[in-house]
Amino acid sequence: MIKVLVVDDEPLARKRLTSLIAREGDLTLVGESGDGVDARAKIEALGPELVFLDIKMPGISGLELGRTLHRDKPPYIIFTTAYTQYAVDAFAVDAVDYLLKPFGRERFAQALAKVRERLRNPRPIERDTGLDALLGQLSVLTAGLAGGGADRLAIKDGTRFKFLELGEITHVQADGDYLHVHTANGERSMIRERMQEIERRLAGGTFVRISRSVMLNLNHVKEMKPRQRGDYEFTLKSGQQFASGTTYRETVRNLIARLRRDH
Template sequence: MSITALVVDDEPIARHAIVRLLRDDPDIELLGECGDGASAVEAIRHRSPELVFLDIQMPAMSGMEVASTIGAERMPATVFVTAFEQYAVRAFEANAVDYLVKPFSRERFAATLRRVKSRLSAGAGAGRDASTQILQALQALRQRDEHIQRIPIRTDEHIRFIEVDDIVWIKASGNTVQIHLADGMHEMRETMSALVERLDPRHFARVHRSAIINVRRIKAIHPWFNGYHVVTMDSGQKLRMSRYQHDTFLRLVSARGGNTAE
Protein backbone atom coordinates (compact mmCIF):
# COMPACT_ATOMS: atom_id res chain seq x y z
CA MET A 1 0.00 0.00 0.00
CA SER A 2 1.43 3.35 -1.10
CA ILE A 3 -0.15 6.63 0.04
CA THR A 4 0.78 9.96 -1.49
CA ALA A 5 1.02 12.70 1.13
CA LEU A 6 1.40 16.47 1.40
CA VAL A 7 2.51 18.40 4.50
CA VAL A 8 1.19 21.94 5.08
CA ASP A 9 2.46 24.06 7.98
CA ASP A 10 3.80 27.62 8.14
CA GLU A 11 6.22 26.67 10.93
CA PRO A 12 9.33 25.06 9.37
CA ILE A 13 10.25 23.11 12.51
CA ALA A 14 6.79 21.54 12.82
CA ARG A 15 6.63 20.87 9.08
CA HIS A 16 10.02 19.18 8.99
CA ALA A 17 9.13 17.03 12.01
CA ILE A 18 6.14 15.59 10.15
CA VAL A 19 8.17 15.14 6.95
CA ARG A 20 10.85 13.26 8.85
CA LEU A 21 8.34 10.89 10.42
CA LEU A 22 6.62 10.26 7.10
CA ARG A 23 9.89 9.42 5.42
CA ASP A 24 10.41 6.68 7.99
CA ASP A 25 7.24 4.96 6.78
CA PRO A 26 7.69 2.81 3.63
CA ASP A 27 3.96 3.08 2.85
CA ILE A 28 4.12 6.86 2.38
CA GLU A 29 5.20 8.65 -0.80
CA LEU A 30 5.87 12.28 0.10
CA LEU A 31 4.74 14.62 -2.68
CA GLY A 32 6.05 17.77 -1.04
CA GLU A 33 5.51 20.37 1.64
CA CYS A 34 3.88 23.80 1.72
CA GLY A 35 4.43 26.73 4.05
CA ASP A 36 1.18 28.61 3.42
CA GLY A 37 -2.46 28.07 2.54
CA ALA A 38 -2.37 29.40 -1.02
CA SER A 39 0.40 27.03 -2.11
CA ALA A 40 -1.44 24.20 -0.33
CA VAL A 41 -4.57 24.80 -2.41
CA GLU A 42 -2.47 24.79 -5.57
CA ALA A 43 -0.68 21.57 -4.61
CA ILE A 44 -3.87 19.75 -3.62
CA ARG A 45 -5.59 20.71 -6.86
CA HIS A 46 -2.71 19.82 -9.17
CA ARG A 47 -0.99 16.94 -7.37
CA SER A 48 -4.05 15.25 -5.86
CA PRO A 49 -2.47 13.77 -2.71
CA GLU A 50 -4.39 11.04 -0.91
CA LEU A 51 -3.41 12.43 2.48
CA VAL A 52 -2.75 15.95 3.79
CA PHE A 53 -1.29 17.01 7.13
CA LEU A 54 -2.83 20.46 7.46
CA ASP A 55 -1.99 23.13 10.02
CA ILE A 56 -5.05 25.09 11.11
CA GLN A 57 -3.43 28.32 12.25
CA MET A 58 -1.61 29.89 9.30
CA PRO A 59 -1.47 33.57 8.31
CA ALA A 60 -3.32 34.86 5.24
CA MET A 61 -5.15 31.56 4.63
CA SER A 62 -5.88 29.20 7.50
CA GLY A 63 -6.16 25.44 7.28
CA MET A 64 -9.93 25.78 7.63
CA GLU A 65 -10.01 28.10 4.62
CA VAL A 66 -7.85 25.68 2.62
CA ALA A 67 -10.32 22.85 3.24
CA SER A 68 -13.31 25.06 2.40
CA THR A 69 -11.66 26.30 -0.80
CA ILE A 70 -10.95 22.76 -2.01
CA GLY A 71 -14.43 21.54 -1.07
CA ALA A 72 -15.74 18.28 0.37
CA GLU A 73 -15.64 16.28 -2.86
CA ARG A 74 -11.97 16.97 -3.61
CA MET A 75 -10.52 17.26 -0.12
CA PRO A 76 -8.16 14.34 0.58
CA ALA A 77 -8.01 12.45 3.86
CA THR A 78 -6.87 15.13 6.30
CA VAL A 79 -5.00 15.17 9.58
CA PHE A 80 -5.33 18.56 11.24
CA VAL A 81 -2.22 19.78 13.04
CA THR A 82 -3.16 22.31 15.68
CA ALA A 83 -2.03 24.15 18.76
CA PHE A 84 -5.66 24.59 19.87
CA GLU A 85 -6.43 23.75 23.46
CA GLN A 86 -8.32 20.52 24.17
CA TYR A 87 -11.63 22.37 24.31
CA ALA A 88 -11.41 23.21 20.61
CA VAL A 89 -10.02 19.81 19.67
CA ARG A 90 -13.27 18.22 20.85
CA ALA A 91 -14.81 19.51 17.63
CA PHE A 92 -12.60 17.06 15.76
CA GLU A 93 -13.21 14.21 18.19
CA ALA A 94 -16.97 14.64 17.86
CA ASN A 95 -16.70 14.25 14.09
CA ALA A 96 -14.14 11.41 14.06
CA VAL A 97 -11.56 13.54 12.27
CA ASP A 98 -7.89 12.77 12.82
CA TYR A 99 -5.78 15.47 14.45
CA LEU A 100 -2.41 16.11 16.08
CA VAL A 101 -1.85 18.63 18.85
CA LYS A 102 1.53 20.35 18.91
CA PRO A 103 3.84 19.19 20.32
CA PHE A 104 3.07 15.53 19.58
CA SER A 105 5.04 12.38 20.30
CA ARG A 106 6.27 9.78 17.83
CA GLU A 107 3.78 7.33 19.35
CA ARG A 108 0.83 9.72 18.88
CA PHE A 109 1.86 10.33 15.27
CA ALA A 110 2.10 6.59 14.60
CA ALA A 111 -1.38 6.01 16.04
CA THR A 112 -2.85 8.74 13.83
CA LEU A 113 -1.14 7.33 10.75
CA ARG A 114 -2.53 3.86 11.49
CA ARG A 115 -6.07 5.27 11.60
CA VAL A 116 -5.53 7.12 8.33
CA LYS A 117 -4.27 3.97 6.60
CA SER A 118 -7.26 2.01 7.87
CA ARG A 119 -9.64 4.66 6.58
CA LEU A 120 -8.00 4.85 3.16
CA SER A 121 -7.92 1.07 2.77
CA ALA A 122 -11.69 1.02 3.31
CA GLY A 123 -12.21 2.63 -0.11
CA ALA A 124 -13.84 5.67 -1.72
CA GLY A 125 -17.00 5.59 0.40
CA ALA A 126 -15.01 6.05 3.57
CA GLY A 127 -13.13 8.91 1.92
CA ARG A 128 -16.37 10.74 1.12
CA ASP A 129 -17.59 10.22 4.67
CA ALA A 130 -14.28 11.57 5.96
CA SER A 131 -14.64 14.69 3.81
CA THR A 132 -18.10 15.33 5.23
CA GLN A 133 -16.78 14.85 8.75
CA ILE A 134 -13.94 17.29 8.05
CA LEU A 135 -16.36 20.03 6.99
CA GLN A 136 -18.60 19.35 9.99
CA ALA A 137 -15.61 19.76 12.29
CA LEU A 138 -14.58 22.98 10.56
CA GLN A 139 -18.08 24.37 10.89
CA ALA A 140 -18.03 23.58 14.61
CA LEU A 141 -14.74 25.46 14.97
CA ARG A 142 -16.02 28.42 12.96
CA GLN A 143 -19.01 28.70 15.26
CA ARG A 144 -16.68 28.61 18.25
CA ASP A 145 -14.49 31.33 16.79
CA GLU A 146 -17.52 33.57 16.23
CA HIS A 147 -18.23 33.64 19.96
CA ILE A 148 -16.30 36.02 22.16
CA GLN A 149 -13.60 34.61 24.43
CA ARG A 150 -12.85 37.82 26.35
CA ILE A 151 -14.92 40.86 27.30
CA PRO A 152 -13.31 44.32 27.59
CA ILE A 153 -14.41 46.23 30.70
CA ARG A 154 -13.56 49.92 31.10
CA THR A 155 -12.46 50.89 34.62
CA ASP A 156 -11.70 54.60 34.97
CA GLU A 157 -9.08 55.19 32.26
CA HIS A 158 -8.12 51.55 31.94
CA ILE A 159 -9.56 48.57 30.08
CA ARG A 160 -9.56 45.17 31.71
CA PHE A 161 -10.18 41.99 29.70
CA ILE A 162 -12.32 39.36 31.41
CA GLU A 163 -12.14 35.75 30.24
CA VAL A 164 -15.68 34.52 29.61
CA ASP A 165 -14.82 31.25 31.39
CA ASP A 166 -14.38 33.28 34.60
CA ILE A 167 -17.92 34.67 34.47
CA VAL A 168 -20.32 33.12 36.99
CA TRP A 169 -23.48 34.94 35.93
CA ILE A 170 -24.68 38.13 34.26
CA LYS A 171 -27.51 40.40 35.39
CA ALA A 172 -29.45 42.84 33.23
CA SER A 173 -29.69 46.40 34.48
CA GLY A 174 -31.42 48.61 31.91
CA ASN A 175 -29.01 49.30 29.05
CA THR A 176 -26.10 47.91 31.05
CA VAL A 177 -25.18 44.47 32.35
CA GLN A 178 -23.51 43.44 35.59
CA ILE A 179 -20.89 40.74 35.05
CA HIS A 180 -20.42 38.72 38.22
CA LEU A 181 -17.14 36.90 38.82
CA ALA A 182 -16.10 34.82 41.82
CA ASP A 183 -14.13 37.80 43.17
CA GLY A 184 -16.34 40.75 42.27
CA MET A 185 -18.65 42.45 39.81
CA HIS A 186 -18.07 44.67 36.77
CA GLU A 187 -20.56 46.75 34.81
CA MET A 188 -20.55 47.34 31.08
CA ARG A 189 -22.82 49.28 28.75
CA GLU A 190 -24.54 46.65 26.61
CA THR A 191 -28.01 45.13 26.49
CA MET A 192 -28.62 41.59 27.66
CA SER A 193 -30.03 40.60 24.26
CA ALA A 194 -26.93 41.80 22.41
CA LEU A 195 -24.55 40.09 24.83
CA VAL A 196 -26.28 36.70 24.82
CA GLU A 197 -25.89 36.57 21.03
CA ARG A 198 -22.11 36.89 21.42
CA LEU A 199 -21.72 34.16 24.04
CA ASP A 200 -21.30 30.47 23.24
CA PRO A 201 -24.74 28.85 23.78
CA ARG A 202 -23.04 25.60 24.79
CA HIS A 203 -21.74 27.32 27.91
CA PHE A 204 -24.11 30.21 28.64
CA ALA A 205 -27.86 30.06 29.10
CA ARG A 206 -30.47 32.71 29.73
CA VAL A 207 -32.48 31.30 32.63
CA HIS A 208 -34.51 34.45 33.17
CA ARG A 209 -35.07 37.61 31.16
CA SER A 210 -32.63 39.39 33.47
CA ALA A 211 -30.10 36.60 34.11
CA ILE A 212 -27.54 34.64 32.07
CA ILE A 213 -25.54 31.89 33.76
CA ASN A 214 -22.31 30.09 32.96
CA VAL A 215 -23.43 26.45 32.74
CA ARG A 216 -19.99 25.22 33.79
CA ARG A 217 -20.29 27.12 37.09
CA ILE A 218 -23.52 25.42 38.22
CA LYS A 219 -23.35 23.67 41.57
CA ALA A 220 -26.93 22.42 41.82
CA ILE A 221 -30.46 22.82 40.40
CA HIS A 222 -33.44 22.46 42.73
CA PRO A 223 -37.17 22.34 41.95
CA TRP A 224 -39.17 25.19 43.48
CA PHE A 225 -42.83 26.26 43.58
CA ASN A 226 -45.24 26.26 40.62
CA GLY A 227 -42.81 24.75 38.11
CA TYR A 228 -39.95 27.11 38.89
CA HIS A 229 -36.40 25.97 39.65
CA VAL A 230 -33.53 27.52 41.59
CA VAL A 231 -30.01 27.31 40.22
CA THR A 232 -27.15 27.47 42.73
CA MET A 233 -23.84 28.65 41.28
CA ASP A 234 -20.42 27.64 42.61
CA SER A 235 -20.07 31.14 44.07
CA GLY A 236 -23.09 30.48 46.31
CA GLN A 237 -25.40 32.76 44.30
CA LYS A 238 -28.94 31.39 43.93
CA LEU A 239 -30.95 32.36 40.85
CA ARG A 240 -34.56 31.61 40.04
CA MET A 241 -35.14 30.03 36.66
CA SER A 242 -38.21 31.11 34.73
CA ARG A 243 -40.73 28.31 34.28
CA TYR A 244 -40.79 29.16 30.59
CA GLN A 245 -37.13 28.13 30.30
CA HIS A 246 -37.97 24.41 30.24
CA ASP A 247 -35.63 23.58 27.36
CA THR A 248 -32.83 25.45 29.09
CA PHE A 249 -33.51 23.50 32.26
CA LEU A 250 -33.24 20.17 30.45
CA ARG A 251 -29.95 21.23 28.88
CA LEU A 252 -28.57 22.34 32.23
CA VAL A 253 -29.55 19.06 33.88
CA SER A 254 -27.90 17.14 31.03
CA ALA A 255 -24.74 19.26 31.34
CA ARG A 256 -24.60 18.44 35.06
CA GLY A 257 -24.93 14.69 34.45
CA GLY A 258 -28.65 14.52 35.25
CA ASN A 259 -28.47 15.66 38.89
CA THR A 260 -30.86 18.34 40.11
CA ALA A 261 -29.70 18.42 43.70
CA GLU A 262 -26.44 18.64 45.60
Protein backbone atom coordinates (compact mmCIF):
# COMPACT_ATOMS: atom_id res chain seq x y z
CA MET A 1 0.00 0.00 0.00
CA ILE A 2 1.16 3.52 -0.81
CA LYS A 3 0.82 5.81 2.20
CA VAL A 4 -0.62 9.20 1.20
CA LEU A 5 -0.86 12.58 2.92
CA VAL A 6 -3.11 15.37 1.60
CA VAL A 7 -2.02 18.96 2.29
CA ASP A 8 -4.34 21.82 1.31
CA ASP A 9 -5.73 24.76 3.29
CA GLU A 10 -9.08 24.46 1.48
CA PRO A 11 -11.39 21.83 3.06
CA LEU A 12 -13.30 21.23 -0.18
CA ALA A 13 -10.07 20.54 -2.04
CA ARG A 14 -8.98 18.06 0.63
CA LYS A 15 -12.37 16.36 0.51
CA ARG A 16 -12.16 16.02 -3.26
CA LEU A 17 -8.69 14.48 -3.09
CA THR A 18 -9.52 12.08 -0.27
CA SER A 19 -12.55 10.92 -2.24
CA LEU A 20 -10.36 10.15 -5.26
CA ILE A 21 -7.78 8.41 -3.07
CA ALA A 22 -10.45 6.20 -1.50
CA ARG A 23 -11.23 4.75 -4.95
CA GLU A 24 -7.68 3.44 -5.37
CA GLY A 25 -7.05 -0.02 -3.94
CA ASP A 26 -3.31 0.47 -3.44
CA LEU A 27 -3.52 3.84 -1.67
CA THR A 28 -4.07 4.40 2.03
CA LEU A 29 -4.71 7.86 3.43
CA VAL A 30 -2.57 8.36 6.53
CA GLY A 31 -3.55 11.96 7.21
CA GLU A 32 -4.64 15.43 6.14
CA SER A 33 -3.24 18.86 6.87
CA GLY A 34 -4.39 22.42 6.28
CA ASP A 35 -1.08 24.27 6.62
CA GLY A 36 2.60 23.79 5.97
CA VAL A 37 3.77 23.69 9.59
CA ASP A 38 1.36 20.91 10.54
CA ALA A 39 2.11 19.10 7.28
CA ARG A 40 5.83 19.00 7.98
CA ALA A 41 5.20 17.50 11.42
CA LYS A 42 2.85 14.87 9.99
CA ILE A 43 5.29 13.93 7.26
CA GLU A 44 7.98 13.33 9.86
CA ALA A 45 5.60 11.38 12.12
CA LEU A 46 3.64 9.38 9.54
CA GLY A 47 6.24 8.80 6.83
CA PRO A 48 3.99 9.04 3.76
CA GLU A 49 5.38 7.89 0.42
CA LEU A 50 3.25 10.35 -1.53
CA VAL A 51 2.12 13.88 -0.65
CA PHE A 52 -0.47 15.91 -2.55
CA LEU A 53 0.80 19.40 -1.78
CA ASP A 54 -0.95 22.71 -2.41
CA ILE A 55 1.30 25.68 -3.19
CA LYS A 56 -0.50 28.65 -1.65
CA MET A 57 -0.99 28.01 2.08
CA PRO A 58 -0.67 29.94 5.35
CA GLY A 59 2.50 29.56 7.37
CA ILE A 60 4.89 27.54 5.24
CA SER A 61 3.95 27.47 1.56
CA GLY A 62 3.92 24.20 -0.34
CA LEU A 63 6.96 25.40 -2.22
CA GLU A 64 8.95 26.05 0.96
CA LEU A 65 7.85 22.73 2.41
CA GLY A 66 8.91 20.96 -0.78
CA ARG A 67 12.40 22.42 -0.50
CA THR A 68 12.68 21.18 3.09
CA LEU A 69 11.56 17.66 2.22
CA HIS A 70 14.01 17.45 -0.65
CA ARG A 71 17.01 17.11 1.65
CA ASP A 72 16.58 13.65 3.20
CA LYS A 73 14.53 10.80 1.70
CA PRO A 74 11.54 12.91 0.68
CA PRO A 75 8.17 11.46 -0.24
CA TYR A 76 7.05 11.80 -3.82
CA ILE A 77 5.24 15.09 -4.29
CA ILE A 78 2.35 15.96 -6.57
CA PHE A 79 1.82 19.71 -6.48
CA THR A 80 -1.74 21.05 -6.73
CA THR A 81 -2.75 24.65 -7.41
CA ALA A 82 -5.45 26.76 -9.00
CA TYR A 83 -2.96 29.16 -10.60
CA THR A 84 -1.35 29.00 -14.01
CA GLN A 85 1.41 31.58 -14.40
CA TYR A 86 4.59 29.74 -15.40
CA ALA A 87 2.95 26.51 -14.30
CA VAL A 88 2.57 24.89 -17.70
CA ASP A 89 6.35 24.64 -18.04
CA ALA A 90 6.42 22.48 -14.92
CA PHE A 91 4.97 19.54 -16.86
CA ALA A 92 8.19 19.30 -18.84
CA VAL A 93 10.45 18.62 -15.87
CA ASP A 94 10.99 15.23 -14.28
CA ALA A 95 9.15 15.84 -11.04
CA VAL A 96 6.24 13.53 -10.26
CA ASP A 97 3.44 15.77 -11.47
CA TYR A 98 1.59 19.06 -11.17
CA LEU A 99 -2.21 19.08 -11.00
CA LEU A 100 -3.99 22.25 -12.03
CA LYS A 101 -7.29 22.74 -10.20
CA PRO A 102 -9.95 21.80 -10.98
CA PHE A 103 -8.79 18.38 -12.14
CA GLY A 104 -10.80 15.22 -12.75
CA ARG A 105 -10.36 11.50 -12.20
CA GLU A 106 -8.55 10.99 -15.49
CA ARG A 107 -5.87 13.57 -14.74
CA PHE A 108 -5.57 12.25 -11.17
CA ALA A 109 -5.07 8.73 -12.53
CA GLN A 110 -2.32 9.93 -14.86
CA ALA A 111 -0.43 11.46 -11.95
CA LEU A 112 -0.80 8.28 -9.91
CA ALA A 113 0.53 6.19 -12.78
CA LYS A 114 3.74 8.22 -12.66
CA VAL A 115 4.08 7.65 -8.92
CA ARG A 116 3.57 3.90 -9.28
CA GLU A 117 6.19 3.77 -12.00
CA ARG A 118 8.67 5.66 -9.84
CA LEU A 119 8.04 3.29 -6.94
CA ARG A 120 8.63 0.27 -9.19
CA ASN A 121 11.74 1.78 -10.78
CA PRO A 122 13.26 4.38 -8.46
CA ARG A 123 15.41 6.99 -10.19
CA PRO A 124 16.65 9.17 -7.34
CA ILE A 125 19.10 11.28 -9.32
CA GLU A 126 16.63 12.12 -12.07
CA ARG A 127 13.93 12.70 -9.53
CA ASP A 128 16.07 15.13 -7.52
CA THR A 129 17.04 17.07 -10.62
CA GLY A 130 13.44 17.27 -11.76
CA LEU A 131 12.16 18.33 -8.37
CA ASP A 132 14.77 21.08 -8.15
CA ALA A 133 13.76 22.34 -11.58
CA LEU A 134 10.09 22.28 -10.65
CA LEU A 135 10.67 24.08 -7.36
CA GLY A 136 12.68 26.72 -9.16
CA GLN A 137 9.86 27.36 -11.60
CA LEU A 138 7.24 27.36 -8.86
CA SER A 139 9.21 29.95 -6.90
CA VAL A 140 8.52 32.36 -9.76
CA LEU A 141 4.86 31.34 -9.67
CA THR A 142 4.63 31.92 -5.93
CA ALA A 143 6.24 35.34 -6.25
CA GLY A 144 3.66 36.20 -8.89
CA LEU A 145 0.83 35.13 -6.59
CA ALA A 146 2.12 37.22 -3.71
CA GLY A 147 2.25 40.28 -5.93
CA GLY A 148 -1.01 39.61 -7.74
CA GLY A 149 0.95 38.67 -10.84
CA ALA A 150 -1.16 35.76 -12.06
CA ASP A 151 -2.95 37.16 -15.11
CA ARG A 152 -4.72 34.14 -16.60
CA LEU A 153 -7.40 31.74 -15.51
CA ALA A 154 -7.13 28.08 -16.49
CA ILE A 155 -10.39 26.28 -17.12
CA LYS A 156 -10.85 22.69 -18.17
CA ASP A 157 -12.48 22.22 -21.56
CA GLY A 158 -12.96 18.51 -22.16
CA THR A 159 -9.52 16.91 -22.10
CA ARG A 160 -7.63 20.19 -22.50
CA PHE A 161 -7.16 23.46 -20.63
CA LYS A 162 -8.11 26.89 -21.90
CA PHE A 163 -6.31 29.95 -20.58
CA LEU A 164 -8.42 33.10 -20.32
CA GLU A 165 -6.86 36.51 -19.79
CA LEU A 166 -8.29 37.91 -16.56
CA GLY A 167 -8.66 41.33 -18.12
CA GLU A 168 -10.95 39.89 -20.81
CA ILE A 169 -13.34 38.21 -18.35
CA THR A 170 -16.40 40.41 -17.80
CA HIS A 171 -18.36 38.29 -15.34
CA VAL A 172 -19.00 34.83 -13.98
CA GLN A 173 -22.49 33.40 -13.44
CA ALA A 174 -23.50 30.31 -11.51
CA ASP A 175 -25.93 27.82 -13.04
CA GLY A 176 -26.55 24.90 -10.70
CA ASP A 177 -23.33 22.89 -10.41
CA TYR A 178 -21.75 24.82 -13.29
CA LEU A 179 -20.30 28.26 -13.90
CA HIS A 180 -20.44 30.34 -17.07
CA VAL A 181 -17.34 32.48 -17.60
CA HIS A 182 -18.07 35.37 -19.97
CA THR A 183 -15.48 37.40 -21.88
CA ALA A 184 -15.56 40.78 -23.59
CA ASN A 185 -15.61 39.23 -27.07
CA GLY A 186 -18.89 37.48 -26.27
CA GLU A 187 -17.48 34.01 -25.65
CA ARG A 188 -18.86 31.89 -22.84
CA SER A 189 -17.06 28.94 -21.25
CA MET A 190 -18.88 26.49 -18.99
CA ILE A 191 -16.99 24.78 -16.18
CA ARG A 192 -18.00 22.45 -13.37
CA GLU A 193 -16.90 24.41 -10.32
CA ARG A 194 -18.42 26.09 -7.27
CA MET A 195 -18.66 29.87 -7.14
CA GLN A 196 -16.65 30.02 -3.90
CA GLU A 197 -13.83 28.10 -5.58
CA ILE A 198 -13.45 30.50 -8.49
CA GLU A 199 -13.94 33.41 -6.09
CA ARG A 200 -10.88 32.17 -4.22
CA ARG A 201 -8.93 31.79 -7.44
CA LEU A 202 -9.73 35.37 -8.47
CA ALA A 203 -9.32 36.93 -5.01
CA GLY A 204 -7.27 40.08 -4.60
CA GLY A 205 -7.86 41.49 -8.07
CA THR A 206 -10.60 43.46 -9.79
CA PHE A 207 -13.29 40.82 -9.32
CA VAL A 208 -16.08 41.25 -6.79
CA ARG A 209 -18.93 38.90 -5.96
CA ILE A 210 -22.19 40.82 -5.74
CA SER A 211 -24.63 37.94 -5.22
CA ARG A 212 -24.78 34.20 -4.72
CA SER A 213 -24.67 33.65 -8.46
CA VAL A 214 -22.76 36.59 -9.97
CA MET A 215 -19.17 37.85 -9.85
CA LEU A 216 -18.15 40.92 -11.84
CA ASN A 217 -14.88 42.29 -13.17
CA LEU A 218 -14.94 45.94 -12.09
CA ASN A 219 -12.91 46.94 -15.14
CA HIS A 220 -15.95 46.07 -17.25
CA VAL A 221 -18.53 47.85 -15.07
CA LYS A 222 -19.89 51.01 -16.68
CA GLU A 223 -21.97 52.23 -13.76
CA MET A 224 -23.61 51.23 -10.52
CA LYS A 225 -26.64 52.85 -8.96
CA PRO A 226 -28.57 52.32 -5.72
CA ARG A 227 -31.78 50.33 -5.58
CA GLN A 228 -34.14 49.70 -2.70
CA ARG A 229 -33.02 48.44 0.73
CA GLY A 230 -29.34 49.15 0.18
CA ASP A 231 -28.89 46.98 -2.91
CA TYR A 232 -27.20 48.19 -6.10
CA GLU A 233 -27.63 47.67 -9.82
CA PHE A 234 -24.47 47.13 -11.86
CA THR A 235 -24.38 47.85 -15.59
CA LEU A 236 -21.57 46.41 -17.69
CA LYS A 237 -20.10 48.14 -20.72
CA SER A 238 -21.96 45.56 -22.80
CA GLY A 239 -25.25 46.82 -21.37
CA GLN A 240 -25.97 43.75 -19.23
CA GLN A 241 -27.35 44.52 -15.79
CA PHE A 242 -27.02 42.67 -12.49
CA ALA A 243 -28.46 43.37 -9.06
CA SER A 244 -26.51 42.83 -5.87
CA GLY A 245 -27.91 40.37 -3.36
CA THR A 246 -28.82 40.82 0.29
CA THR A 247 -26.07 38.48 1.47
CA TYR A 248 -23.44 40.59 -0.26
CA ARG A 249 -24.55 44.05 0.86
CA GLU A 250 -21.51 44.40 3.11
CA THR A 251 -19.20 43.46 0.25
CA VAL A 252 -20.78 46.12 -1.96
CA ARG A 253 -20.61 48.71 0.83
CA ASN A 254 -16.91 48.00 1.25
CA LEU A 255 -16.48 48.35 -2.50
CA ILE A 256 -18.18 51.74 -2.49
CA ALA A 257 -16.06 52.91 0.44
CA ARG A 258 -12.93 51.82 -1.41
CA LEU A 259 -14.00 53.63 -4.58
CA ARG A 260 -14.63 56.81 -2.62
CA ARG A 261 -11.18 56.63 -1.03
CA ASP A 262 -9.53 56.07 -4.40
CA HIS A 263 -11.38 58.93 -6.03
